[in-house]
Structure formats: structure tokens, C-alpha cells
Amino acid sequence: MERVLSSELAAHAGEEVLLQGWLHRQRRLANVSFLVLRDRAGLAQVVLSEPVELLPETVLEVRGRVVTEPQLELHDAAVTVLSAPVEPPPVELYRPEPKETLPFRLDHAPVALRHPAVRDRFALAAKAVHAFREALDGLGFVEIQTPKLVGAATEGGANVFRIDYFERDAYLAQSPQLYKQVMVGALERVYEIGPAFRAEPHETARHLSEFTSLDAELGFIRDQRDVMAVVEQCALAMLAAVGQPASGPIPIVQFRDVRSGEEPDLAPEDERRICEEHGELVFVEGFPTAKRAFYTHPGPEPEWSTGFDLLYRGLEIVSGSQRLHRYEDYVAALESRGLDPASFEGYLEAFRFGMPPHGGFALGLPRFMGQVLGLHNLRETTLFPRDRNRLTP
Amino acid sequence: MERVLSSELAAHAGEEVLLQGWLHRQRRLANVSFLVLRDRAGLAQVVLSEPVELLPETVLEVRGRVVTEPQLELHDAAVTVLSAPVEPPPVELYRPEPKETLPFRLDHAPVALRHPAVRDRFALAAKAVHAFREALDGLGFVEIQTPKLVGAATEGGANVFRIDYFERDAYLAQSPQLYKQVMVGALERVYEIGPAFRAEPHETARHLSEFTSLDAELGFIRDQRDVMAVVEQCALAMLAAVGQPASGPIPIVQFRDVRSGEEPDLAPEDERRICEEHGELVFVEGFPTAKRAFYTHPGPEPEWSTGFDLLYRGLEIVSGSQRLHRYEDYVAALESRGLDPASFEGYLEAFRFGMPPHGGFALGLPRFMGQVLGLHNLRETTLFPRDRNRLTP
Numbered sequence: 001m002e003r004v005l006s007s008e009l010a011a012h013a014g015e016e017v018l019l020q021g022w023l024h025r026q027r028r029l030a031n032v033s034f035l036v037l038r039d040r041a042g043l044a045q046v047v048l049s050e051p052v053e054l055l056p057e058t059v060l061e062v063r064g065r066v067v068t069e070p071q072l073e074l075h076d077a078a079v080t081v082l083s084a085p086v087e088p089p090p091v092e093l094y095r096p097e098p099k100e101t102l103p104f105r106l107d108h109a110p111v112a113l114r115h116p117a118v119r120d121r122f123a124l125a126a127k128a129v130h131a132f133r134e135a136l137d138g139l140g141f142v143e144i145q146t147p148k149l150v151g152a153a154t155e156g157g158a159n160v161f162r163i164d165y166f167e168r169d170a171y172l173a174q175s176p177q178l179y180k181q182v183m184v185g186a187l188e189r190v191y192e193i194g195p196a197f198r199a200e201p202h203e204t205a206r207h208l209s210e211f212t213s214l215d216a217e218l219g220f221i222r223d224q225r226d227v228m229a230v231v232e233q234c235a236l237a238m239l240a241a242v243g244q245p246a247s248g249p250i251p252i253v254q255f256r257d258v259r260s261g262e263e264p265d266l267a268p269e270d271e272r273r274i275c276e277e278h279g280e281l282v283f284v285e286g287f288p289t290a291k292r293a294f295y296t297h298p299g300p301e302p303e304w305s306t307g308f309d310l311l312y313r314g315l316e317i318v319s320g321s322q323r324l325h326r327y328e329d330y331v332a333a334l335e336s337r338g339l340d341p342a343s344f345e346g347y348l349e350a351f352r353f354g355m356p357p358h359g360g361f362a363l364g365l366p367r368f369m370g371q372v373l374g375l376h377n378l379r380e381t382t383l384f385p386r387d388r389n390r391l392t393p
Numbered sequence: 394m395e396r397v398l399s400s401e402l403a404a405h406a407g408e409e410v411l412l413q414g415w416l417h418r419q420r421r422l423a424n425v426s427f428l429v430l431r432d433r434a435g436l437a438q439v440v441l442s443e444p445v446e447l448l449p450e451t452v453l454e455v456r457g458r459v460v461t462e463p464q465l466e467l468h469d470a471a472v473t474v475l476s477a478p479v480e481p482p483p484v485e486l487y488r489p490e491p492k493e494t495l496p497f498r499l500d501h502a503p504v505a506l507r508h509p510a511v512r513d514r515f516a517l518a519a520k521a522v523h524a525f526r527e528a529l530d531g532l533g534f535v536e537i538q539t540p541k542l543v544g545a546a547t548e549g550g551a552n553v554f555r556i557d558y559f560e561r562d563a564y565l566a567q568s569p570q571l572y573k574q575v576m577v578g579a580l581e582r583v584y585e586i587g588p589a590f591r592a593e594p595h596e597t598a599r600h601l602s603e604f605t606s607l608d609a610e611l612g613f614i615r616d617q618r619d620v621m622a623v624v625e626q627c628a629l630a631m632l633a634a635v636g637q638p639a640s641g642p643i644p645i646v647q648f649r650d651v652r653s654g655e656e657p658d659l660a661p662e663d664e665r666r667i668c669e670e671h672g673e674l675v676f677v678e679g680f681p682t683a684k685r686a687f688y689t690h691p692g693p694e695p696e697w698s699t700g701f702d703l704l705y706r707g708l709e710i711v712s713g714s715q716r717l718h719r720y721e722d723y724v725a726a727l728e729s730r731g732l733d734p735a736s737f738e739g740y741l742e743a744f745r746f747g748m749p750p751h752g753g754f755a756l757g758l759p760r761f762m763g764q765v766l767g768l769h770n771l772r773e774t775t776l777f778p779r780d781r782n783r784l785t786p
Contacts, residue, residue: 003613020613020749022747023747039581040533040580040581040582055747057746057747058747059747059748059749082613082749082750083718083719083747083748083749083750084747085745085746085747086720086745086746087745087746089746108742109575109739110575110578110739110740110742110743110746111578111742111743111745111746113575113576113578113579114578114579118579119579119580122535122537122579122580123535123580126535126536126537129536130526130530130536133523137523140433142515142516142519143519143522143523144515144519144776145588145605145758145776146776146777147588147603147776147777147779148541148588148590148603149554149590149602149603149779149784150784150785151784151785152785161542161556161557161558161563162556162557163554163555163556163557163565164554164555164556165554165602165784166592166594166781168784170554170784172556179776179777182502182503182506182786183506183776185503185504185506185507186506186507186511186512186515187433187512187515187516188432188433189433193586194587194588195538195540195541195587195588197541197542199559201559209542209558210540210541210542212538220396220413220475325476326476327479345785345786346502346503346785346786347503347786349501349503349504349786350503350504352478352479352480352504353450353478353479353480353482353503353504354415354416354448354450354451354452354476354477354478355452355476356413356452356475356476357475357476365538383537383538383539383540383572383576384539384540384572385540386540386542388559391542391543391544391558391561391563392543392544392545392738392739393575393738393739393740393742
């Protein structure tokens with residue numbers, strides 16, 4: 001008999017079916033006993049005439065008849081154990097929301113991630129990622145994979161991990177920034193979904209050593225507004241995919257108009273205030289050139305850049321800009337920041353041989369999902385988070 | 394005027410259009426001058442009455458009238474330079490195939506990757522990856538991202554990269570194997586597309602320090618044949634996507650029947666011979682348990698495992714198996730191989746609390762694309778390859 005999923009039961013009313021899954025919960029009354037089976041699609045209630053004595057998380061096969069009145073259940077069920085746990089699980093998976101502390105759940109992630117409300121976050125994240133790809137595929141972008149092992153700590157020296165690489169040092173890429181720009185020269189429109197690594201010395205709700213970054217870059221733009229149009233398409237598609245639809249056009253405000261006093265950047269309370277005043281989704285444009293990365297193209301007034309952020313529910317979820325595209329502008333930008341153009345040799349080669357006006361953006365997946373789900377610790381939206389103090393499981 | 398792509402010219406016969414791209418080639422005759430413009434979609438020929446003196450790879454905007462007879466060209470063209478190279482490029486991009494040596498092209502990858510035949514390999518790889526995802530999405534798999542920073546060098550000690558991780562050591566994951574198995578407990582069917590890291594001491598055509606691995610794992614299987622059915626669906630979908638359609642069912646041969654003499658593994662010449670005898674795609678099943686990883690489930694005769702390989706055109710492109718799923722089997726398997734169960738604590742926790750029979754497989758993207766394209770050095774199908782001696786560009 002072919003297995004059916006818990007979500008397919010209603011379509012099999014009156015039939016004999018085979019379910020497979022985990023013993024999620026059991027209840028014993030005077031004359032009858034129930035068990036709730038969990039599979040990848042959800043939960044199913046099974047009525048047993050004889051109680052079974054099994055540990056939670058026992059892997060089961062249940063054959064029975066589907067009854068829909070007064071409720072959807074399996075009757076006349078025969079239970080077979082496929083795989084037995086060694087002991088009861090350390091977390092209570094049957095509660096509507098996990099009740100254990102976050103550190104405890106992270107220590108026991110291999111079993112705590114089975115909680116239906118928790119695992120569903122990651123199935124939802126997969127839908128967001130799918131929507132991102134679909135939006136960009138539709139715009140002629142090509143998905144690429146660029147190296148995470150790099151020869152120089154080029155993008156902000158301090159927060160980089162060093163690796164023993166045979167007889168020398170290598171580093172872990174903090175982002176695919178330099179490579180995705182180079183690839184604009186070959187494919188014009190590229191995106192990458194992959195890990196980014198930051199040696200964050202702080203252990204806060206917002207910092208992780210490794211996270212999934214969604215990056216895109218496109219050539220032949222007029223200015224950053226062409227990039228923002230792509231960001232808008234991606235963000236609206238992703239929000240629709242996770243059941244939080246929003247509609248465009250997303251308002252655009254100028255950094256100079258929304259900052260606090262003369263501050264050169266936005267503080268968390270500024271981001272919250274801007275969303276309260278302008279909407280759930282807001283683009284902030286024109287950050288100070290001096291506060292953005294060296295590759296950021298200045299705007300028409302050079303002290304204000306083409307750099308923009310997209311805020312969602314009071315937090316920056318996307319950062320982007322038009323980039324410099326002329327070789328001599330790179331050399332000048334690196335030198336003015338005290339960086340040595342020689343250590344950017346491979347990157348700069350792309351610009352020596354003709355690069356179009358281009359720009360791009362990056363979105364951190366755990367942060368995006370945190371805002372969608374109202375979970376403000378990135379460890380809640382990362383399967384196996386890594387920070388200064390956590391490397392396992 | 395909105396830009397059109399070179400591939401769209403025929404649809405604009407007689408119209409005035411705007412093209413943007415790179416100066417791919419130019420030719421000057423007595424009374425007329427031609428330039429070939431390269432954009433992400435291909436090449437376009439432009440006829441000029443006045444010759445232009447521009448370096449190859451100059452980024453251009455060309456306005457002109459589309460003529461289709463005697464050939465598709467742009468006439469009455471006006472050329473604007475968007476971005477000028479500093480000097481002529483070190484590689485000849487206009488040749489039908491790159492003529493420079495591979496090491497030279499790798500040294501100059503930021504510009505050598507612009508060669509149409511080279512960049513097209515990576516656009517084709519993106520189609521293969523898309524087909525893999527689409528096949529698995531259709532089967533209820535969820536895409537996940539698991540950590541590349543790991544606390545112990547669990548999977549084969551020697552070939553692992555060590556990282557300075559704050560005050561201690563971390564390692565780069567050699568595969569998502571242990572994590573994808575753990576996630577079967579939460580989501581049943583998962584896949585991941587991400588980097589895998591191997592400190593390969595050899596510099597051969599087949600070894601890289603970093604490559605894109607396509608991994609999948611599924612629960613509630615009967616045996617490895619359920620995994621092989623998923624492999625077949627993925628492989629046929631990927632081959633169709635790259636224009637090399639093949640049809641199933643893929644023949645399955647037994648390792649014992651096709652090995653050379655009493656050899657415990659297949660040599661490259663065995664893989665070639667097996668494909669010559671059995672077809673372009675062949676599953677080899679039942680590798681010796683002792684030669685496969687500790688998590689491999691033995692077959693009905695315990696010295697022969699459930700491990701299988703998929704060969705394509707004489708080379709293994711997929712490796713997979715049913716896995717062990719009982720906690721006690723893991724403890725026994727680790728101990729019998731002299732591995733310490735304590736260093737697998739997080740991984741083993743999944744098996745302490747009920748794991749279904751499951752299995753999975755992995756496919757290396759550069760190797761797959763190498764077989765598709767007939768390119769037998771993985772450096773030809775990797776954007777920025779990494780090996781013992783190469784960390785840049």
C-alpha cells in the first residue's frame with residue numbers, strides 16, 4: 001500500500017490508508033486511546049482500541065480507515081514501529097509553541113527543529129528563496145556560485161575568518177560582492193544565494209558568524225533607481241510567497257530628510273520611526289558616501305551616495321547601491337580610504353577592461369524571515385546558528 | 394529609448410533601436426567598417442560609415458536601424474562610449490574557442506570569463522541547477538541551508554580546512570551530509586545547493602578545494618532503490634535542461650558483476666568500460682560496505698552495502714545510499730572504524746530520538762557540467778577555481 005500524507009486524509013474518506021511519521025502525542029482515556037502522528041505535511045489523529053506504550057518520537061507506520069465525522073481520524077488502526085527512540089526527547093514537541101529557552105533548544109536542535117511551528121519557518125523560508133529566484137530568472141538573471149575561500153581579507157579587515165590553506169593563509173568571504181560585480185562583465189545580470197561569513201565579536205540577537213545571503217547585481221543601469229526597481233520586484237514576490245502580501249510602489253525617502261539631526265547613519269530607533277511614518281516598506285536613499293563601502297557610486301552631489309536601504313517593519317532588510325564602474329574611480333576610492341589597490345588586483349582587472357554602469361543589493365535571509373515572523377533573534381530563523389560561542393550542533 | 398537585446402533584433406526589423414554591450418570585434422574594409430557588439434544574449438553586427446577607433450571591450454551604446462536583408466545588421470549606427478578600457482584585454486575574446494592556456498585564462502578570469510563560449514557554460518549550469526530544484530520541489534522536498542562552519546573534523550580527518558574561530562578551532566564542512574540527515578527528522582525531504590570544501594593535497598584535473606555540491610536526503614524509504622528513483626528523476630531533468638536529453642529507466646548493474654577481478658572499488662577505466670557496455674547512464678549498486686562512509690546502510694548481505702554510484706559517460710557523477718537510522722547502529726559503525734561517538738554528539742542526537750529509514754545522494758556541479766560539455770578539467774566549469782596553488786582571482 002502506498003503511503004498517504006496527513007494532509008491527504010480527507011480525500012480518502014472511508015478508505016483504508018497507510019500513514020508514516022512520528023508519534024507526536026498520545027492520550028489515554030478510559031475506553032479508548034488516541035495518538036497523534038506527525039509527518040512532513042502536518043498531524044493526523046489515530047484512534048486505537050488497545051493503548052500502545054511507546055515513547056514520543058517513535059517512528060511509526062499506521063494502517064487504518066479514514067473517518068471524517070465527527071472529525072477527521074483514522075479508525076481500526078494497526079500500528080507498526082519503524083524505529084524506536086532510545087529515551088524520551090529533551091523538548092516537548094507537542095506544545096503549540098516551544099516552551100524551552102532558546103539556548104536549550106539550540107543545544108538540542110536536531111530534535112527541537114522537529115517542532116511543527118519551528119520546522120514550518122524553514123519551509124516558509126524556502127518559499128521566499130524560491131520567489132526571489134523566480135523574480136530574477138524572469139528578469140534574465142543567471143544564478144552563479146562564487147568562491148568562499150579568498151586570498152585576501154579585502155572587505156573590511158577585522159571581521160574576517162582566517163584559514164590554514166596548505167602552506168599559507170586564506171580567508172572566508174564576507175560577501176560575494178567583488179565576484180558578483182566581476183560577473184556583470186560576463187553575464188550582465190547575476191545572483192547568488194550562499195553563505196556569508198563574519199567574525200562578529202559581539203553576541204547579540206542580530207549578529208551571526210554565518211548566514212545565508214541573497215545577492216544580485218545588474219549592468220547597464222541608469223542609476224540606483226533601476227536597482228531599486230529590481231529590489232521592489234523581489235521583495236514583493238518574497239512577501240507574497242510567505243503570505244504577507246504588500247503592494248508597490250514602495251515609498252522612497254531621502255536619508256537627509258529622515259535622519260536624526262546631523263547623524264551620519266540611521267540608528268535602530270530611526271528605522272522604526274521611519275516605518276511608522278512612511279509605511280511597512282520604505283526605501284531610504286542617499287546615504288552619506290563616506291559611510292558606505294568604497295565601491296559605492298556617489299550621487300549627483302558627491303557627498304551623498306547612491307546607496308539605499310530597504311526597511312521592512314522597522315528594520316533594514318536590503319542594502320544596495322549603484323557601484324563605481326571606471327578603473328580610475330576605483331583606484332582613487334581605494335587610495336582615499338587608505339586601502340592598497342594591489343590587494344584588489346583580480347577584482348580591478350574587470351574594471352581595466354570595460355565595465356558598464358551597474359549596481360546591486362544584498363538581503364540576509366534570517367533577518368528577512370525574522371521580520372516576517374516577528375522573531376527578532378536570528379537564531380530563531382537559522383537552522384544551526386553559529387556565533388562566537390556556538391559552533392555545535 | 395528602451396534597450397533591446399541582440400537576440401531581439403529580428404523582431405524589430407526596420408525600426409530604430411538601442412543596443413548596449415561590449416565592443417567584441419571590429420573590421421575595417423575600404424569603404425565601410427563593421428563592429429560586433431556583445432551583450433548578455435549574444436552578438437550583433439553593426440555597420441558604420443565612419444570607422445571608430447576603440448579598444449576591444451569598450452562598453453558601448455549603439456543606436457541604429459535594423460536591417461534583415463541580406464543579413465541581420467544595424468545600419469546608420471551612432472555609437473556612444475559608456476565606459477572605456479584602460480588597455481587592450483589580455484585574452485582574445487572574439488575567437489570561436491579560447492586559444493590561451495587554461496592557467497593564463499584562470500589568472501585573467503575576470504575578463505576571460507567574458508568569452509561567449511565560456512560564459513555560456515555557466516548560464517547552462519544555472520539551467521541544470523534550476524532543473525534539479527524543480528524536480529525536487531515537485532516531489533515535496535524543502536530547500537535548506539546548513540552551516541559550513543563546523544566544530545569538529547568529523548568526515549574524514551585529513552582533507553579538512555582549519556579556521557581560527559575566535560579563541561578556538563573550527564573547520565569547513567566537507568559536505569552537508571550530517572546536517573541533511575538530521576533534517577530528515579524535521580522535514581523528511583530536504584535538499585541543499587552550496588559549497589563543499591576539501592583540502593585536497595593533489596593538484597589534478599579532478600580535485601578542487603571548493604565546489605558546488607547538490608545534495609538531497611529523504612525519509613521513509615524502503616531501500617536505496619527509492620533514492621535511485623529520485624536520482625533518476627533529477628538526472629534526467631538536468632540533462633534535458635542542458636540539451637542532452639536521455640531517457641529512463643537507467644540500467645542498474647551490481648558492483649560485484651562489473652568490477653575488475655576482486656578489486657574493492659572502481660577505477661576510472663572501469664567506469665569508462667561500464668558505460669561502454671551498459672550505456673551513457675548506468676547505476677552501479679552494492680559497493681563493499683567497508684569502502685563506503687560509516688553512515689552507509691549495509692545491504693541484505695552485510696559486506697555489500699546499499700551504496701550506489703550513477704555513472705555518466707564513463708564517470709561517476711552521483712554517489713548515494715540508504716543510511717543507517719538506528720542509534721545503536723551508528724555507535725557500532727563509528728566504533729568499528731575507530732571513530733569516537735563523542736565527537737558526533739549533535740549528529741547522533743537525531744538518531745537517539747527516532748529516525749526513519751532514509752537515504753540520499755550528492756552530485757558535484759562542476760563534474761556534472763564537465764561531462765555534459767566534454768571538458769575534463771573541473772577548472773573549466775568553475776567560475777573561480779580554488780586548489781592548493783590557486784586562491785585568486
